[in-house]
């Protein structure tokens with residue numbers, strides 16, 4: 001392999017920075033709730049599982065995504081290292097101890113070519129990461145489980161209320177007896 005660049009050449013290398021963004025949840029459309037139809041045709045409204053981050057946090061109606069911006073910066077080749085399978089370059093090593101490195105495949109003679117390659121790499125990475133974030137959702141089964149759980153809690157709470165109310169009524173009538 002013959003190196004594409006020589007010491008002293010100006011080369012361009014692209015990199016990307018990510019910025020956190022939010023998109024509307026595709027399941028609840030940002031309303032934070034979805035309707036679930038149970039086996040007995042009972043329709044209930046439950047917190048959306050897709051945009052729920054778990055724990056006691058409520059659903060947000062939004063899903064985190066990342067947006068990447070590509071940059072390309074110029075460097076000067078200050079060293080070349082050739083191996084059988086790869087050529088890498090030392091960049092901007094002017095003796096201050098701070099320098100960069102780059103493989104031949106990621107260095108370009110013009111900013112346009114560097115940006116083009118960077119954009120391609122960025123698009124693939126962005127798509128992959130956002131697909132992963134979008135897939136990090138709960139399935140319908142867990143919503144139904146949540147719904148059943150909350151319905152049971154409501155039933156239990158209603159029974160408790162009934163019990164406590166009956167106690168209060170007893171005390172109330174006793175108090176009335178005393179007062180009478």
Ligand SMILES: [Zn+2]
Pocket residue numbers: 025026027028029030032033048049050051052059061062
């Ligand atoms: Zn949602």
